Amino acid sequence: MVHSAKTGHPGGDLSSADILVSLYFGVMKAGGSWTASEDRDRFVMSKGHCSGAFYSVLAEAGCFPDEWLDHYMKPLSMLNGHPDRNKLPGVEANTGPLGHGMPIATGMALAAKISGASWRTFILTGDGELQEGSNWEAGMTAAHYGLDNLTLIVDRNRIQQGAWTEDTIRLEPLADKWRAFGWAVQEVDGHDHAALLDVFGRLPFEKGKPNCVIAHTHKGMGVSFIQDRPEWHHKVPSDAELEAALKELQA
Amino acid sequence: MSVPSQLFDCRDAFARSLEEAAAADPRIVAVVNDSLGSSKMGGFRKLYPQRLVNVGIAEQNMVGVGCGLANGGMIPFVCGAACFLTGRAMEQVKVDLAYSKSNVKLCGMSGGLAYGPLGPTHHSIEDLAWTRVLPHLTVIVPADPYETEQAFRAALALDGPVYLRLSRMGVPNVHGEDHRFQLGRATKLREGRDVTLIANGTMVCRALEAAQQLELEGVQARVLNMATLRPLDTGAIAAAAEETGCIVTAEEHSIHGGLGGAVAEAVTATTPVPVRMVGVPDAFAPTGSVGFLFEHFGLTAAGIHDAALEAMRRKSRKC
Ligand SMILES: Cc1ncc(C[n+]2csc(CCOP(=O)(O)OP(=O)(O)O)c2C)c(N)n1
Ligand SMILES: [Mg+2]
Numbered sequence: 001m002v003h004s005a006k007t008g009h010p011g012g013d014l015s016s017a018d019i020l021v022s023l024y025f026g027v028m029k030a031g032g033s034w035t036a037s038e039d040r041d042r043f044v045m046s047k048g049h050c051s052g053a054f055y056s057v058l059a060e061a062g063c064f065p066d067e068w069l070d071h072y073m074k075p076l077s078m079l080n081g082h083p084d085r086n087k088l089p090g091v092e093a094n095t096g097p098l099g100h101g102m103p104i105a106t107g108m109a110l111a112a113k114i115s116g117a118s119w120r121t122f123i124l125t126g127d128g129e130l131q132e133g134s135n136w137e138a139g140m141t142a143a144h145y146g147l148d149n150l151t152l153i154v155d156r157n158r159i160q161q162g163a164w165t166e167d168t169i170r171l172e173p174l175a176d177k178w179r180a181f182g183w184a185v186q187e188v189d190g191h192d193h194a195a196l197l198d199v200f201g202r203l204p205f206e207k208g209k210p211n212c213v214i215a216h217t218h219k220g221m222g223v224s225f226i227q228d229r230p231e232w233h234h235k236v237p238s239d240a241e242l243e244a245a246l247k248e249l250q251a
Numbered sequence: 252m253s254v255p256s257q258l259f260d261c262r263d264a265f266a267r268s269l270e271e272a273a274a275a276d277p278r279i280v281a282v283v284n285d286s287l288g289s290s291k292m293g294g295f296r297k298l299y300p301q302r303l304v305n306v307g308i309a310e311q312n313m314v315g316v317g318c319g320l321a322n323g324g325m326i327p328f329v330c331g332a333a334c335f336l337t338g339r340a341m342e343q344v345k346v347d348l349a350y351s352k353s354n355v356k357l358c359g360m361s362g363g364l365a366y367g368p369l370g371p372t373h374h375s376i377e378d379l380a381w382t383r384v385l386p387h388l389t390v391i392v393p394a395d396p397y398e399t400e401q402a403f404r405a406a407l408a409l410d411g412p413v414y415l416r417l418s419r420m421g422v423p424n425v426h427g428e429d430h431r432f433q434l435g436r437a438t439k440l441r442e443g444r445d446v447t448l449i450a451n452g453t454m455v456c457r458a459l460e461a462a463q464q465l466e467l468e469g470v471q472a473r474v475l476n477m478a479t480l481r482p483l484d485t486g487a488i489a490a491a492a493e494e495t496g497c498i499v500t501a502e503e504h505s506i507h508g509g510l511g512g513a514v515a516e517a518v519t520a521t522t523p524v525p526v527r528m529v530g531v532p533d534a535f536a537p538t539g540s541v542g543f544l545f546e547h548f549g550l551t552a553a554g555i556h557d558a559a560l561e562a563m564r565r566k567s568r569k570c
Contacts, residue, residue: 007368048372073368075539081369096372097335098308128285131307160308162287169307 001052003242005073007081011219011232013053015157015190016124019215020057022196023122023153031061035089041119042108044093046101047126047155048082049234055079055088063090099132101125102152106138109150109210120203124153128160131169136181139210143182148204151211152183155190157219159230178212190215222249258421262360264396265417266291268403269328273299279407280304280320282329284313289419290330290360310335314343317355326354326407333359333375333416334366341381348412349385356406361419362392363453363503364531364550367541375416376531380508382414383481389413389434390481392502392510394455395424398478401432409434418453418503420541425455425476435479437487443471446559446566447491447498451477451510454501454529460552465559472559477510485517492522497562499527501555506530525565527558 002008024031028041045054052072059066064078071077078087082096093104105123112119125135142150156174158165165171175185184205188195196215205211219233220226223245226237237245273279273295280302283290287305296303304320306313310331317329329336336359337344348355359378366373383390389409393399399417406413425440432438440455441462450458455476462472473495475487491498498518500511511528518526531548545551 005368049369073538075537075543077368077538080538081366082372084370094372096370097339128308131285131309133309133311161285162305163285165307168285168305169309 001056001069001072003237004070006236007073007234008052008236009049009234010052010237011159011226011229012047012050012126012155012157014221014223014226015217015219016047016050016155017053017057017221018191018193019124019153019155019196019217020053022193022200024057024061026193026197027200028122029119031058031063031090035063039117039119042092042105042121044095044101044105044108044121044123045083045091046095046105046123047098047129048095051079051081051083054083058088058090061090064088098126098129099134102135102138105150105152106142106147109142109147110145112149113145113147121150122153123151124155126160127154127156127158127171127174128165128168130154130171130174139178139181139183142210146208147210148206148208151203151213153213153215155217156214157217159219159228159233161233163230175214182209183212184209185212185214187214187216190217191221224248256423258423259396260419260421261393261396261399261417262291262419264399265358265403266294268400270295270298272403272407273302276326278324278326280325280327282306282313282317282320282327284308284310284331284335286331286360289332290358292330310339311343314340314355314357315347318343318347318351318353321353321355326356328356328358330358330360332373333362333378334373337375337378337381337414344382344388345385349388352387352411354410355412357412357414359414359416362416363418363420364536364541364544365419367544368538370538371535374536376504377508378416379480379502379504379510380512383509383513387411388481389479390416391434391479392416392451393432393478394452394476395422395426397424397426397428397430398432401430402478405432405434416452420453422453423456425459432478435482435484437475437477437484439473439487440476441472441474443473444495445471446563447473447475447495448501448555448559449475449477449488449491449498449510449514450501451480453503454550454555457550457552458501458555461555461559464552464556470559470563480510480513483513483517485521488514488517489521492518492524497525497566499529499555499558499562501529501550503550504530506532525562527562529554529558
């Protein structure tokens with residue numbers, strides 16, 4: 001998709017793919033007939049730049065036909081570079097500017113609490129994204145209101161746009177930060193489906209606390225020449241690179 | 252102009268100017284938001300690693316830090332994608348920079364529709380409306396590399412906040428090397444008596460192209476490059492209204508609140524004449540490349556040409 005659109009964010013797409021697959025096919029009431037239901041679980045793709053992975057999973061989950069993926073970022077496409085909920089079924093929130101998802105997800109979880117609904121809210125952020133203050137403002141709100149129906153997953157691939165997070169603006173000790181903000185925190189290998197399903201199966205981690213899953217991932221997972229390379233944040237593969245990458249991913 | 256001459260990315264001229272100025276003035280610092288590459292700050296970082304502050308992905312913080320650096324005697328150039336730099340940090344821009352009269356230079360990269368298919372979140376077609384209403388804030392939209400260099404120097408020489416909006420789209424040189432950019436003054440690129448085309452940034456070369464086409468049709472169009480949006484050259488606008496009787500504005504921005512809005516405000520206050528605005532209408536852009544979007548919204552020489560004829564028709568209907 002990124003190759004055909006000649007733009008996109010392949011590194012972050014590949015780091016979050018396993019998390020998205022686990023959530024949509026093993027955890028959430030989402031996709032298929034749930035898409036239009038008021039009782040669906042809510043998912044906020046706060047790292048909206050990774051629309052390539054997100055749209056692929058939404059299509060697989062039956063939110064819209066697979067063929068639409070061919071129109072990724074093409075003129076007048078429903079599949080904009082960043083998700084637009086007014087264009088694409090299954091998208092809950094318009095994201096792209098980092099740091100918007102957490103307040104929105106907190107509002108969703110609050111709505112469920114206030115109305116006594118049983119659906120849950122999940123949100124995926126990047127790790128560099130956590131440098132935006134809005135995440136921490138929402139983090140305080142969610143803890144204050146005891147939103148144990150809210151789960152934040154951090155795609156901890158350790159790389160942001162220009163460099164490694166710890167060389168840019170340090171995030172560590174990240175788990176301690178969320179604990180200090182009143183969240184229950186679990187860490188997991190973000191590419192191990194069984195481990196992910198196990199962690200999500202234990203929700204809520206503690207009654208009365210919002211949940212944070214720090215998913216340790218690799219940016220560009222599965223493709224040797226993309227994996228853990230900051231320059232692949234928004235690089236577009238050449239024809240030869242695409243072929244090599246697909247070979248490695250299918251292996 | 253019809254044979255496109257070499258195209259330049261104004262961010263290169265900006266980065267060069269910043270590096271040069273920093274060699275002479277140790278107070279110059281750059282502040283970025285994980286935007287080293289898109290702000291073309293790689294060279295600056297190599298030369299002056301101590302004077303580059305990367306606050307991470309945190310625009311409100313970035314502008315506030317800029318305010319503090321200025322208070323401490325530095326001259327910060329705060330650089331980030333125009334959409335986030337203005338949109339996300341708007342209150343910091345208003346209070347910490349404009350209201351406080353802080354000597355901070357905001358450099359909005361890739362303004363307008365430059366991000367193409369990344370969509371409305373990344374387009375910056377509201378930034379001029381947001382910034383030009385703030386007292387004390389100087390707003391400049393240069394049209395080519397020469398003007399970018401000179402606007403940079405004017406911003407540096409000014410003791411106060413400036414918003415410099417830079418494009419990543421290739422533009423030809425519309426000015427000769429003898430061009431002298433004057434802050435707050437429009438540059439007359441072409442004389443004419445039938446209609447005035449007022450443009451800024453990436454639309455200046457398109458306005459010139461439209462004027463050439465109009466000339467072939469016997470219409471003499473005046474072309475003004477209104478690189479400074481605030482303070483506005485109201486004298487040049489009043490003269491255009493009086494002498495040509497109608498105006499077309501062209502900008503890579505919403506038609507509401509930017510250059511078109513500023514010109515309309517000035518014209519209604521002095522010499523009301525028909526004003527047609529070329530820009531993005533009241534809509535979030537559909538998905539598409541930047542080239543597609545320019546065509547889609549008529550941000551083209553042809554679009555300006557047609558608007559000029561329409562403005563002239565309205566003028567004659569009035570008489
Ligand atoms: C408010 C805001 N500032 C800057 C950007 C530009 N940007 C897009 S992606 C990105 C890096 C994101 O890094 P991270 O959150 O770690 O995401 P991932 O590694 O999962 O791709 C940046 C700075 C943006 N989208 N939004
Ligand atoms: Mg990351």
